[in-house]
Amino acid sequence: MQTVAKNTILSPLEKLKPFISEQTILVRSPGRINLIGEHTDYNEGYVLPAAIDKAAYLALTPRADNQINLFSIDLEDQYSGDIHDFERTEKSWPNYILGVADQFRQRGKLTSGFDAALTADVPIGAGLSSSAAVENAVVMALDAMLDTGYEKLTMVKMSQKAEHTFPRLMCGIMDMFASMFGKKNNVIRLDCRSLEYAYEPLDMSDFKIVLFDSNVEHSLGSSEYNVRRAQCEEGVALVKQYYPHVLSLRDVTMDMLNKYVLPVNELVYRRCSYVLEENARLLAACEYLEEGDMQAFGKKMYESHEGLSKKYEVSCKELDFLVEQVKNNPDVLGARMMGGGFGGCTINLVKEGAVESLIAEITKAYKAATGLDTKAYITKIEDGTTIL
Ligand code: GAF
Numbered sequence: 001m002q003t004v005a006k007n008t009i010l011s012p013l014e015k016l017k018p019f020i021s022e023q024t025i026l027v028r029s030p031g032r033i034n035l036i037g038e039h040t041d042y043n044e045g046y047v048l049p050a051a052i053d054k055a056a057y058l059a060l061t062p063r064a065d066n067q068i069n070l071f072s073i074d075l076e077d078q079y080s081g082d083i084h085d086f087e088r089t090e091k092s093w094p095n096y097i098l099g100v101a102d103q104f105r106q107r108g109k110l111t112s113g114f115d116a117a118l119t120a121d122v123p124i125g126a127g128l129s130s131s132a133a134v135e136n137a138v139v140m141a142l143d144a145m146l147d148t149g150y151e152k153l154t155m156v157k158m159s160q161k162a163e164h165t166f167p168r169l170m171c172g173i174m175d176m177f178a179s180m181f182g183k184k185n186n187v188i189r190l191d192c193r194s195l196e197y198a199y200e201p202l203d204m205s206d207f208k209i210v211l212f213d214s215n216v217e218h219s220l221g222s223s224e225y226n227v228r229r230a231q232c233e234e235g236v237a238l239v240k241q242y243y244p245h246v247l248s249l250r251d252v253t254m255d256m257l258n259k260y261v262l263p264v265n266e267l268v269y270r271r272c273s274y275v276l277e278e279n280a281r282l283l284a285a286c287e288y289l290e291e292g293d294m295q296a297f298g299k300k301m302y303e304s305h306e307g308l309s310k311k312y313e314v315s316c317k318e319l320d321f322l323v324e325q326v327k328n329n330p331d332v333l334g335a336r337m338m339g340g341g342f343g344g345c346t347i348n349l350v351k352e353g354a355v356e357s358l359i360a361e362i363t364k365a366y367k368a369a370t371g372l373d374t375k376a377y378i379t380k381i382e383d384g385t386t387i388l
Helices: 012-019 093-106 130-146 152-165 174-181 221-240 254-261 266-291 294-311 317-327 355-370
Strands: 025-034 049-062 067-072 077-082 114-120 186-191 197-201 207-217 332-337 343-351 375-379
Touching: 012 049, 012 114, 025 130, 025 174, 049 130, 049 174, 049 375, 067 093, 077 093, 093 114, 093 130, 093 152, 114 130, 130 152, 130 174, 152 174, 174 186, 197 266, 207 317, 207 355, 221 254, 221 266, 254 266, 266 294, 294 317, 294 332, 294 343, 317 332, 317 343, 317 355, 343 355, 355 375
Parallel strands: 067 114
Antiparallel strands: 025 049, 049 114, 049 186, 067 077, 186 197, 207 343, 207 375, 332 343
16 A cells, blocks of 8 residues: 655645546545434435535546455555455445445446545544545546446435445435535535425625534444434334325324324334424524524524434434533524534534634633533535546
8 A cells, every 4th residue: 555654734635646647536525514404314304404625535546457446545544355246344434435336336337446545634423424425426436437427316326325235324315415416605405305406505704604523423323323213214104004195204294293103102203203393493494594594594503403402312412512502602693413413513603703712612611521622613615526
């Protein structure tokens, strides 16, 4: 494996330089934020994400033989296999690349090997979807290398399937969609049932999006994620006995939950009612966004956090602390945990001019309360996955 001198701060593209030749396909694929609409995607609800200025970068070079060589520059690790018999690995990181390669293999398109070097400035495990960023980088690079000409939406679905089969997180479609379809200075209002979407320009002249990284990643994250998904499906099954047309929580009303789920399973009821409320919150928040009422929008974010913490129970004490700290601060319009939960970042809408002092204040308070360092990211909204 080629190495890069230690202790030098290099940009992602500088890090990739030793792996680039004339045939190399270079891809930038961003992480994502989500303003509101959490754990709604796999329930065929709505989400409001955007691609960000932190990304995964992949240099993929075709080979004449059937060999696959993967290099993680950041982890200083490598993997080698053959296109015909590679499998899911015990090690985590190669799965995000191999899972996507497997999607091409299943379609009979993986006809030759490749070398792929990966680096990222999107932090891993911070809830910014570094995994979808990597998967989209790979799907776009392999699509170019194998000349498959897949539509962006097909590639998004391949990335999602890859995540289900190799890393084995039964994720929804939001992360891959946002990373692929991102548009500079716009959020994406996505209907996860029809997959219809609209770009909403986000005027950030009066506020900034600040992420506070809790710096924790509780290990139950992915197992509990799959449990939440199963609980939602259980709620749907209970209602379906009486309403056969019901396919997902999208078709379920609060009335149905009260009648057919609450008497049978109170926990499942709580999970499902959170999802229905979160969808309603998102729709209301989108109206506020169109009216430019970011104060009202921010209130919905706080309500979303409350639901995620108390009803859906995917927050943790560190995330609750970060939200609680800003809740009564007039310079913070709204805040909530973001992504799957059990760690990662909170997302905050902070008035322009108050950003620096807020970061200083939260950094100090978080350290005093938890003994941990928080990292703050002032985030910009950027374009989605692109070949450079
Ligand atoms: C993770 C998943 F990957 C998404 O699909 C989504 O469900 C999110 O958690 C919660 O909204 O990021």
